[in-house]
Amino acid sequence: xxxxxxxxxxxxxxxxxxxxxxxxxxxxxxxxxxxxxxxxxxxxxxxxxxxxxxxxxxxxxxxxxxxxxxxxxxxxxxxxxxxxxxxxxxxxxxxxxxxxxxxxxxxxxxxxxxxxxxxxxxxxxxxx
Numbered sequence: 001x002x003x004x005x006x007x008x009x010x011x012x013x014x015x016x017x018x019x020x021x022x023x024x025x026x027x028x029x030x031x032x033x034x035x036x037x038x039x040x041x042x043x044x045x046x047x048x049x050x051x052x053x054x055x056x057x058x059x060x061x062x063x064x065x066x067x068x069x070x071x072x073x074x075x076x077x078x079x080x081x082x083x084x085x086x087x088x089x090x091x092x093x094x095x096x097x098x099x100x101x102x103x104x105x106x107x108x109x110x111x112x113x114x115x116x117x118x119x120x121x122x123x124x125x126x127x128x
Contacts, residue, residue: 027118028059034108039117040097041083041107047075052082057125061104076100083107087120 030042042061049065056063068078076096084094087109099105109117 027114028057030059030061031114031118031121033114037112038108038110039112039114041109041117041121043079043083043105043107045075045079045103045105047078047103052078053128054086054121054125057121062121062125073100076105079105080107083109086124087112087117 032040034040044056044061044063045066046055046063047066047068047070049067051065052067053065054062055065064079064082066075066078066082068074080094080096081091084091087094089109089112093110093112095108095110097106097108
């Protein structure tokens with residue numbers, strides 16, 4: 001028989017992953033925390049609408065109707081303006097991470113909390 005090894009037993013570090021999983025479960029998967037202080041929002045843009053509004057707010061994406069045409073980046077600029085006004089942040093804190101030429105986009109909002117973004121989007125989607 002081989003002798004048993006002496007030394008410290010490795011501890012499972014389950015505590016840190018457990019707390020982040022419980023935070024994620026409270027919010028839809030279209031809104032994600034990006035360290036250190038940003039939030040990523042999956043957006044489905046619908047350009048060419050009469051007014052800007054949030055059409056749908058579900059687990060997959062936030063559907064946003066934009067009052068600008070989809071040419072020369074006008075709809076992207078209008079989308080960023082609208083998202084910044086809804087969340088209540090400055091325009092320079094909002095940017096498109098991916099999907100600048102697609103209707104499905106990922107928008108990054110800097111220096112905000114996940115709860116603050118969720119509350120703002122939920123409030124606007126319920127009022128319409």
